[in-house]
Amino acid sequence: MATYTCAKCGMGVNATCAKCDSPLENDSLDLGNGNSVQVSKCPNGHGKIKSPMCCGEDMSCSL
Numbered sequence: 503m504a505t506y507t508c509a510k511c512g513m514g515v516n517a518t519c520a521k522c523d524s525p526l527e528n529d530s531l532d533l534g535n536g537n538s539v540q541v542s543k544c545p546n547g548h549g550k551i552k553s554p555m556c557c558g559e560d561m562s563c564s565l
């Protein structure tokens with residue numbers, strides 16, 4: 503289970519793909535202007551979502 507945790511308050515979110523129930527993998531998306539955003543993607547290609555945020559920061563993923 504992929505668990506995203508907030509470094510500030512300890513809030514945790516489990517992230518899995520709704521289609522195949524696989525834990526989402528951390529990835530980053532290059533915005534093309536020098537910035538990138540942290541995203542979570544399905545390892546089986548079902549798509550990606552913006553990583554959950556808490557306390558104004560991207561939550562980090564630990565498997």
Ligand SMILES: [Zn+2]
Pocket residue numbers: 508509510511512513556557
């Ligand atoms: Zn938080």
Ligand SMILES: [Zn+2]
Pocket residue numbers: 519520521522523524544545546547548549
């Ligand atoms: Zn999937």
